[in-house]
Amino acid sequence: MATPFASLPDYLAIPRIEGLALSPDGTRAVLTVATLKKDATGFDRSLWAVAADGSEGATRLTRSAKGESAPAFTADGDVLFVSARPDSDADEGDESGQLWILPAAGGDARAVTRLAGGVGAIAAVAEASTRLVIAADLLPSASTVEEDGKLRAARKKKKVSAILHESYPVRYWDHDLGPAEPHLLALDLAGLRDTVGAVRDESAAAEESEKDAPTPYPASLPRPSDLTPQPGRSADAAGIAISPDGSTVVAALRVPAGMDARYRLVAIDVASGAHTILFDEPRVDFEAPVISHDGARLAYVRTVKGTPAGPTQQELWVSALDGSEPRRIAPDWDRWPSSLSFDAHDDALIVAADQDGRGPIFRIPLDGGSPVQVTSDDFTYTDVRVDRATGDLVALRSSWMAPPHPVRIARGGAITPLAAPVALPEVPATMVDVETTAADGARVRGWLLLPETDAPAPLLLWIHGGPLNSWNAWSWRWNPQLAVARGYAVLLPDPALSTGYGLDFIARGWNAWGAAPYTDLMAITDAVVARPEIDETRTAAMGGSFGGYMANWVAGHTDRFDAIVTHASLWALDQFGPTTDFSPYWQSIFTPEAMIEHSPHRFVADIRTPMLVIHGDRDYRVPIGEGLRLWSELNAQFASSDGTVPHRYLYFPDENHWVLKPQHAVVWYETIFAFLAQHVLGEAWKRPDDLG
Missing domain, CATH: 3.40.50.1820 (Alpha/Beta hydrolase fold, catalytic domain)
Known part of the structure; x- marks a missing residue:
């Protein structure tokens, strides 16, 4: 049987689905699709919308030379994404990745940020407000985004690449850490406004200011609020959640412990920036926080650090949003969660986990009931999203016989493949x-x-x-x-x-x-x-x-x-x-x-x-x-x-x-x-x- 796997060029040319987001009303899924560049030296990424009920049709949403990734929906159904595509209002030659928004009502996408170091990721988006959190790096001496831009420009002009480390670690997987430090920045999209032409503080005001003064942040864009000032490496977070009303962020922040580190859960008041420690124990990691749809409860993973004596369990816990009344759920469930979210009615957790050479989805009741396995096929599920209107799930699934593709999972377990723009390839095995x-x-x-x-x-x-x-x-x-x-x-x-x-x-x-x-x-x-x-x-x-x-x-x-x-x-x-x-x-x-x-x-x-x-x-x-x-x-x-x-x-x-x-x-x-x-x-x- 002739398949694209017989030829390495044909194999590389197979389009790949890399991510999924679900609209607030559960009707649309947005997929990140990667395709091989014309010169076959890299991949272009674009966003596609498909019907989340399995009906036919796929619509391409974005098209740019730089590509788009990490889609997320706002509460109003607008699509957010990160891209280094050119921004007509930015300086010529600026290639940093920024946050963009594609309105649900129609019209072109526009940039939402203009950070000198770009945006690293969309960390969390509120379900019922205009607020969200992004991850971005700022230089340690900068107290504002303007100062960060000025410092970066100076380093670039002088061709300085040196990094001064004052803590451990200094590298991660495939990149050097520093000189910038990770921050969590809050944005309120209610501050986004359209203008005709340039606004004064972006043109004339900048020309009138002192030559070496930082360029003002654009008044037409929502100003980022730093939730983690002077963070060191603490904002290398192991999970971030935001309450539906956007008032509270819960983050698993890194805490140095000598050369080692642990993660603790911290509640951050978005309005004031005040931090409240929710859970912190020596030699224990608190990670993967998620907040219920009604904003009342918090779920998270608690793991005692392993030693040479043996591994430890990754425990599922729930508490009130303020950290009170914590309790462990499913204590006898011997699996490690790879993702978790609250079910449509907040009475259970939806958890994906490795099991017996597969990666099924489980529904774990909060009332002490036993975990219920939702999927029972030979696939592994990722990017699991909850449709609050029906209680169904939308996710990507894959196995060694099929690359990631989107499906809808009914509450009873029935699975409907979605009409993705990428057909599953024929395999030889x-x-x-x-x-x-x-x-x-x-x-x-x-x-x-x-x-x-x-x-x-x-x-x-x-x-x-x-x-x-x-x-x-x-x-x-x-x-x-x-x-x-x-x-x-x-x-x-x-x-x-x-x-x-x-x-x-x-x-x-x-x-x-x-x-x-x-x-x-x-x-x-x-x-x-x-x-x-x-x-x-x-x-x-x-x-x-x-x-x-x-x-x-x-x-x-x-x-x-x-x-x-x-x-x-x-x-x-x-x-x-x-x-x-x-x-x-x-x-x-x-x-x-x-x-x-x-x-x-x-x-x-x-x-x-x-x-x-x-x-x-x-x-x-x-x-x-x-x-x-x-x-x-x-x-x-x-x-x-x-x-x-x-x-x-x-x-x-x-x-x-x-x-x-x-x-x-x-x-x-x-x-x-x-x-x-x-x-x-x-x-x-x-x-x-x-x-x-």
Whole structure:
């Protein structure tokens, strides 16, 4: 069967749905759709409206060279989004992303902010007022948005990029932190007014002022109110909610704890800016706040920090909006919520969570009743929105057989696909649920994707990252359908440490990554290679991040595979711990002894399998030193007299943990498939053309 997965250019050209927002009346959903640029070097993003009842029709709302993202609705049904598109009223050449509004009544979109550093995200929008909260970065010496603009202009003119750090951390995933600090800014759209021509304080007044004075903020735009002045890194929030009337913001703000940090819930009065601490405990994180539709109650997640002794539960709690009368709900529910919101009538929480290789939606009553599973298919649900008029839900869902697409979920569980502008692609695989029993009696399961062939297929063991993760949703970066289209069967297992199987299952691999996670992987591989569809004489293992760690561990502990691909991998845990972007977490979940015992680098001399090492220089979660040390020690151990080794190293100087540029993704896949073809299929090595 011919599918777009047989060709990497065709695969990249598949449009992608990346986000969903639901209108206040529940009749419209707005989707963020990403499409490949004409030169195939990036993606353009636009917003599309579709009927939320499943009827036909999709309407494109936005079109610009810079694209749009992060849609949200105002209480009046206007569409908000973030874009770096040109603003006719702004200075020429200003390319910072700003907040825009597209009126429901019709007309062009217009900018709502003009911040020198741009807008990072729409943090929360009030359901019944004109207020909202945005996230934006301001320089630490600036006390106003005007001063921030002046300071930024000076740095730009002098070409200064230096950053002075006065606290930890200094990096996050793929970007440097600073020099600006994150802030939460309140806006009232009632202050937005249209003008004919420029208003005086944006033109003549600016010319009459002193030459070095800051440019006044436009009077035609609602002035941002800083809810977190002098925040440090506290506004790196772990969730933000705003009351329906827009008077109160509840934020999970970061609190330094030495080198480490925790999150506490803080109520912020929008009018005065006053902060009131609602919940704060040592070594406890309070995160993901949501406020009920009537503004009376608050729900949140409470998590005691883990230690080497074991993981802890992510607890669901509710209280009054002022923090009084807190109580835990569903205390026996052994799942970790990935999203939560109040049901239409505020009598239950709507929660998405990993479960058994899927990501279903649950309805959890506030009266002490047991959680009720709303969806029971093989999909994972994200962007879950509540239609208050009917009690139905609108969400995106995906599996390894279908990328994210919008659906409507009736209260009884019936699912109606929405008429999205993006058709689901034909896939080459069939998918089956596989499982085995580990030596300790634990059930270990995963997904097996099989090609259409009468002959036994070579097997690829793909190991997920995390490690607190599950192979339960579509990924455009690690897509097994591409391997299936080339004749491979792909095993996607959830070993110990995987989410969706309860706290005890996670605990089996805690502080011992090389123990149960490894033996689980080998046990389910044994079960799968015994199937008649699999050629057990041709196998390979691959993984990224924690999956790369496991690939390295596998390489040092068995020679059963013909090839191993390790991407963005942890190699020496004693080195990784203090150099990753937030070392306190990783160092707190291991004992020093376990960090040494379970470090793959100690077993380099035992490696017998050809390895393809891949790393990006801008990976701050797993720093480049891991890849460099792995490559160095492979060469020190295995280089022949002429300098050659059976291993290879694919290096991306300007990529991060994921390798996101489309043509770099092509090179990534081409190199992997060429390496596998050589060692698994017995074909001659073919260097990808774009590698010179």
